[in-house]
Amino acid sequence: xxxxxxxxxxxxxxxxxxxxxxxxxxxxxxxxxxxxxxxxxxxxxxxxxxxxxxxxxxxxxxxxxxxxxxxxxxxxxxxxxxxxxxxxxxxxxxxxxxxxxxxxxxxxxxxxxxxxxxxxxxxxxxxxxxxxxxxxxxxxxxxxxxxxxxxxxxxxxxxxxxxxxxxxxxxxxxxxxxxxxxxxxxxxxxxxxxxxxxxxxxxxxxxxxxxxxxxxxxxxxxxxxxxxxxxxxx
Amino acid sequence: xxxxxxxxxxxxxxxxxxxxxxxxxxxxxxxxxxxxxxxxxxxxxxxxxxxxxxxxxxxxxxxxxxxxxxxxxxxxxxxxxxxxxxxxxxxxxxxxxxxxxxxxxxxxxxxxxxxxxxxxxxxxxxxxxxxxxxxxxxxxxxxxxxxxxxxxxxxxxxxxxxxxxxxxxxxxx
Numbered sequence: 001x002x003x004x005x006x007x008x009x010x011x012x013x014x015x016x017x018x019x020x021x022x023x024x025x026x027x028x029x030x031x032x033x034x035x036x037x038x039x040x041x042x043x044x045x046x047x048x049x050x051x052x053x054x055x056x057x058x059x060x061x062x063x064x065x066x067x068x069x070x071x072x073x074x075x076x077x078x079x080x081x082x083x084x085x086x087x088x089x090x091x092x093x094x095x096x097x098x099x100x101x102x103x104x105x106x107x108x109x110x111x112x113x114x115x116x117x118x119x120x121x122x123x124x125x126x127x128x129x130x131x132x133x134x135x136x137x138x139x140x141x142x143x144x145x146x147x148x149x150x151x152x153x154x155x156x157x158x159x160x161x162x163x164x165x166x167x168x169x170x171x172x173x174x175x176x177x178x179x180x181x182x183x184x185x186x187x188x189x190x191x192x193x194x195x196x197x198x199x200x201x202x203x204x205x206x207x208x209x210x211x212x213x214x215x216x217x218x219x220x221x222x223x224x225x226x227x228x229x230x231x232x233x234x
Numbered sequence: 235x236x237x238x239x240x241x242x243x244x245x246x247x248x249x250x251x252x253x254x255x256x257x258x259x260x261x262x263x264x265x266x267x268x269x270x271x272x273x274x275x276x277x278x279x280x281x282x283x284x285x286x287x288x289x290x291x292x293x294x295x296x297x298x299x300x301x302x303x304x305x306x307x308x309x310x311x312x313x314x315x316x317x318x319x320x321x322x323x324x325x326x327x328x329x330x331x332x333x334x335x336x337x338x339x340x341x342x343x344x345x346x347x348x349x350x351x352x353x354x355x356x357x358x359x360x361x362x363x364x365x366x367x368x369x370x371x372x373x374x375x376x377x378x379x380x381x382x383x384x385x386x387x388x389x390x391x392x393x394x395x396x397x398x399x400x401x402x403x404x405x406x407x
Contacts, residue, residue, distance in 0.1 A: 005236045011352035020350030023276035033405035041299035043314035092249025102245040169240040187238040217237045
């Protein structure tokens with residue numbers, strides 16, 4: 001069994017500050033689904049999904065993208081503190097000017113022909129992942145008057161079970177745009193909100209090359225099983 | 235202390251879709267069924283910026299996972315499907331019918347992600363109203379039909395209504 005997250009960890013689907021939730025959040029209460037085999041298993045997606053340079057978003061074109069080169073790294077862990085190895089991590093993001101390479105993004109900041117803003121990698125045996133990318137820019141949106149999204153990178157992870165599937169956003173430390181952002185603030189618990197903010201990581205900066213941020217992702221933990229209990233007792 | 239969920243946002247389609255995402259089995263696989271559907275919002279409008287993911291047992295009721303010790307797996311069966319909705323809110327998955335699992339009727343677990351959904355919502359596709367299934371029978375009979383796929387050309391239709399009249403039953407996993 002996978003443990004339920006503490007109240008306040010995840011945003012309520014009905015979050016009026018984020019206007020797009022209005023017609024998209026279910027009105028009925030969700031039905032409790034006892035975790036069965038379908039839920040405690042899940043896709044273990046591996047090597048076949050990766051191409052060359054998928055973890056280096058600055059090396060996917062002949063030229064280099066504009067912007068501040070950064071290393072983004074961290075660990076994928078479960079709630080018991082155990083690393084999740086060999087697990088697919090997918091990211092997507094805006095370019096240095098805050099523009100997504102998407103036909104529906106109309107923000108008048110130029111597309112960068114050398115930046116798709118899409119990355120994939122697998123965690124290693126200790127659950128570690130690393131991307132090289134460009135620090136994304138903030139961008140305006142239509143949610144409320146003079147609304148701006150804080151700079152962020154979208155992360156998609158699977159863990160080891162259907163119950164652990166998570167899509168989140170990684171933010172950057174001390175962003176002055178946090179206070180007015182209804183998506184960031186949709187997470188009720190301020191401590192949980194803080195877990196979406198990466199840390200500047202001097203130790204992983206590369207001289208004359210890149211700054212660095214670290215971002216650990218924690219998925220739901222598992223109930224101790226009798227087998228694990230025996231191991232703990234040793 | 236889990237990391238919170240956030241929305242996939244409006245531009246999920248640059249990052250999440252895979253060219254082979256909808257084909258859980260390759261085109262032309264004997265016995266393959268196509269599941270098609272439309273995602274609707276509370277105003278009855280199609281949702282063009284959603285993503286559907288599916289996870290299921292193979293036709294013998296086995297999961298491609300070490301926590302299922304039940305038996306050997308089919309080749310060329312990924313068990314996992316992923317499809318973004320198109321401009322009309324439509325998605326499709328090409329797969330094999332899942333087998334029954336001990337104590338449960340055949341079903342497919344579904345995650346729905348979208349702009350405006352701060353957390354995925356989870357539902358199940360069933361292929362018949364089987365009162366012996368413990369999950370199906372826990373659902374209000376008046377809403378149970380939202381979980382039953384309807385036969386359609388070369389497969390099934392499973393529409394997803396996020397809100398309002400005939401709102402799909404979503405599960406807390």
